[in-house]
Amino acid sequence: MMKDREIDNQYINNISSEIWRLFENLRGSVPIEDYNVILLLLSGIKDNVLDAYYVNDSYSIHNAVIKSFAQDFKYSKVIEIYAPIIKFIPGEKLIQVINSFQYFDNSILKEQFQEIFDTLVYKLSEAQGKYTGEYIQPYEITRFIMNLAKIKANDTIYNPFAGLASYATFLDNSNHYYGQEINHKTWALGYLRLLAHNLKDFDYKLEDSLENWNRFGEFDLIVSTPPFNLRANNRNYGRVNFSLESVIIEHSLHQLNYSGELICVFPESFLYKKNRSDFQLKKHLIENNLINTIISLPNSVFKHTAIGTCVVIVNKKKAYKNKVRFIDATSFVNSKTNNRDKLFDDINLFQHIEDGNKKFVQLVDKETIIENDYNLLVSRYFIDDNFKGVRLHEICSFIRGSRSEKDEIGKLVKIRNLKDSIVNFNLDIEEFEDKEIPSTGISKIQQSCLLVALRWRTLKPTYFEYNGEAIYITNDILAFKIDKKIVNINYLINEFNVDYVLNQLEGLRLTGIIPTLRKDDFFQIKVKLPSIEEQKKKYYSFADKYIKSKVQESEFDFNEKKINVEDENSFLRHQIAGSLKNIRGAFDFVKRILDEQVKQQIPDLDNFKADARLETTLSSYINIIDRDLISVNKAVNKAGDKIDLLDLNIEYFDLLLFIKEYAESLKIRAKNLFAVILDLDENAIIEYGISGIQIHGDKDIIRKMFDNIIENAEKHAFTNSINSGNKIKIELQYDFEDDNVQIDISNTGNPIPESLTYNSMIRKGSSSGKNSGDGLGIWFVNEVMKIHKGKFGYTDETGSEGIDGEYVTTMELTFPLIQAL
Incomplete structure (x- = not known):
């Protein structure tokens, strides 16, 4: 049997690391997907196609290298592909790379070449894959x-x-x-x-x-x-x-x-x-x-x-x-x-x-x-169903419902409306607004029934009591009636959350980004069915434990959400500073548009009034806004009002729309100091069969957290020159297996100081660098992520791995996601 690759050889590690550093020479000269040209040059050195010692003429180096490969039978097949890349590399850099190979022992290089080559291929492919998808x-x-x-x-x-x-x-x-x-x-x-x-x-x-x-x-x-x-x-x-x-x-x-x-x-x-x-x-x-x-x-x-x-x-x-x-x-x-x-x-x-x-x-x-x-x-x-029980099709019957009519108005139930609790599982139709019902993929239900989700990680069993008003369900919700003479509804809902049923569900679900359960497979699930009285006793026992666990969970969440507000002044600054910059930037652009474009068409614009009877002109209003923005900015630096993050406005919202809107506001704020690149990978969402991504949180505080990260990049990573090539990239990466979305906010410029560790970054009061502040920036980011049951991390792309594209630092914000079906 084939074992692990032998990559613990010290020479292999050393020479691979030395060659890896050479990739840095190509940064900014060729696209990252073309970095493997170094592997061609290394192969040429190993096979004596290239001689490092004579390479010193940057004027003729490109043609000399290409000609050497073209004349060798083995390499003549690939040189046409690599020739344009070689020509694109600055001559001095090409010489530097080739001459660097002369320090390697060629006999050992030949002996260990396949391991060295493969070590570099795997590392390079991983680095390139983040940017090229390969x-x-x-x-x-x-x-x-x-x-x-x-x-x-x-x-x-x-x-x-x-x-x-x-x-x-x-x-x-x-x-x-x-x-x-x-x-x-x-x-x-x-x-x-x-x-x-x-x-x-x-x-x-x-x-x-x-x-x-x-x-x-x-x-x-x-x-x-x-x-x-x-x-x-x-x-x-x-x-x-x-x-x-x-x-x-x-x-x-x-x-x-x-x-x-x-x-x-x-x-x-x-x-x-x-x-x-x-x-x-x-x-x-x-x-x-x-x-x-x-x-x-x-x-x-x-x-x-x-x-x-x-x-x-x-x-x-x-x-x-x-x-x-x-x-x-x-x-x-x-x-x-x-x-x-x-x-x-x-x-x-x-x-x-x-x-x-x-x-x-x-x-x-x-x-x-x-x-x-x-x-x-x-x-x-x-699936292990070797126990005494009954199949659901023996105690339940499928409710097909009727088709909705064109332009019908009613209460539409989607998966996100279903419950996920063994004590609070009744559908309250009073919570639903009447809306126009789609004409396809919808069933009209006009009898009491249990509803379960066919496309989700849990069944989300929910009981609908029919009182004369119908509901409409999407085709990823299954409605069925149970025989109440032999089955207690509370008991059955509880059993849907017990391990032996969950294990069956796990085995029957069709795998994919969104696990799907077929109707016929659902009715094959086997459940234990004691007497009605025993069912009731078991349910009340589980419900009691469930309620107690939720009480303890709530107390834990409350303690987690408490934030020490001893440094209210600094904390207030971090909450408001980003929004102020956005307002200031937008206001400056409005003034510029008025001065440079509108006034050319309307010279008397400054004297416009909201009402002829008023004395205040447009020019006066603009001056008031300008004055008060400066005043608010000063107040932020001195304010002492207490801020409590428990005062949150938690809601479900569309993450992609939120990020797009934030990126647009960021472009206004950038003022040519940095470019904003956005990569939401929306094709992946479409490919995986979902209509969108939602998260559960406070949009305002998340926006302020983003502002904190951007402010750190402005202070520590970027030079303060206009059009200096600075970039901010916002990228989304999805983990549909664990229902997480990672928001990566990356920047070019100066890397994080090597002495700055993760623990020191998230510690309150920790600060670093010549533009260091009060040390609340990343601490605040970490606290916000904890409140949202997420995780903060970062990657320093200029660490030991090197070369991983032009972005030197990435702040990683991982949120629980809700898939919009």
Whole structure:
């Protein structure tokens, strides 16, 4: 079994660190996605294509380097891609980089080159991915799949959608590798990587796998991690809604030899999608014993996506007659530093697979899969319902409701309106305003019933008592009636929150950014059903504990929200200073527009009055505003009124709209001191099937917190010159698995002093730098985040990792999010 990469060698670490510093030389000269040109130059030094000692002429250096690579057979294939990048690098910097290589021991460089090369590729890909969206597949995923493949000598391997040819790096020179990659820069770096690993028998082409699928031979292994967002619909496959996954499987079945195997990483949605073409293919695979294994991977082990992923193994060997091996790998993960930085624990998992540990490995017969309507989602085959109870369909009946009429007015209930409490679960329709009801996707309910959410992490069971006024529910809410003679409503709602039911729900839900439960699966849930009297007793016991826990929680929240206000003056300044700057900036622009544009058309503008009977003119009003702004600014510096953050205006609000409005006000405030860049990643929200992002908080205090961060950048990071290239970037990153959104506010300019630690930044009264203030800025930010049940952190991009783009410091604000459905 393949073990960890040997990267603890001191020389490898030292030389990798030295080369990593060279990337800094390219900062500001070439885009970050082109930094891998250094790996070409390093490869040229290792293979004696370039000689460092003679390079000293900046005038001819570009042509000399390009010509040297073009004359070498191995590198002539890629130099056309790298030549424009080389020409773009200033000659002095190019010389400096190449000459820096002369300090390396070339014999050791050659001996350890593949490890040095791969260490740099992984670090560089991670740095570039934040800005280009291009990520290399995690090493642990690749190693796990190649361990599963059990490659033998002389095996032939086909790798469509090859990326950086990661799978090939686990082969030896007895194997023949055929790979395809459509992106020319990715292909060029992948080609260099194959050279670095000294592979001799490979055919790695720059071409489209779908248009040029290899049909010229049979393979022992076809292995691939295709792009998760690529569609095959627009291509000529003769069928509508035929997924990329199905295309790959059908093609591969024709290209595998009699014992060949296909191993692919797919989005987990492939396992349960029911469009006709995919369903028919899965049915064919199951009934003909072609699927060997399905493995559910942990969420978020791929840095570029939060969607669920799986490994599907298809072969013709029929290793398990009339059975499919299901492997639950979702718990095999190690967190490096945070929830978004997860490492797949593949070595441990592989050992459990080899041992056949039934906790994680199940052989499921074909009949059971057919009973589950060919749903191949791994989690449903690990549900433990081996206890005495009843299925919901035995005690509940589905209420279809009626269709709403066109232009109908009524009370529309959405998921966010449902309750999530075992004591407060009644729907109060008096809280709803009448509104026009959409004509599609809505059901009209005119009887008492239980409502549950089909698209959420909990069912949010809510009881609707019908008193003559109907409600309208969206199609992601299920309405059903229960048999009150044998089921107590309070008891059933409580059971929906008990672990044994939650575990079933977890297994039955369709994974994705928003977990979804199908109606038929909901009615398959099994619940324990003692007598009515025992149900009541159990409910009241749980309700009593629930209420006591909520009381303790409220006391804890109250204590957490208390803020020491001994420094009211400074605190007031930090609350108001940012808003004052926004008002001042906006006012200055209004005056400028009036003076430079409006007065040219209306010379008598200054003398305009709101009413002819008044004496005060427009000019006087402007002077009053100007005077009072100065007065308020002075008052902020001297005020002593007590401020209490418990006096909050908490509400649900659209985060994207809020950020957009803030960015616009920030542009006014910037006054050419810095540019404002906004990246909300709205395509991700659309792709994941939700209509928006909401958070629960006080908009005013969050805005003031943002102002604090901007003010720190203005004081400490930026020079005070106009058009000096300073930038503020506001970027949103979503973690839909944990329902978090991270707001990154980054700046260029001067980095955070190395002596300033996280603990010192959030400590009240701590200050640093020549423009240091009272030390309440970041303390205030941290306090606001705690009040909003969030987290404050920061990244210093100029630390030991270096080169991570032009932004030197990022303040990270992580909020709980609410998905707008």
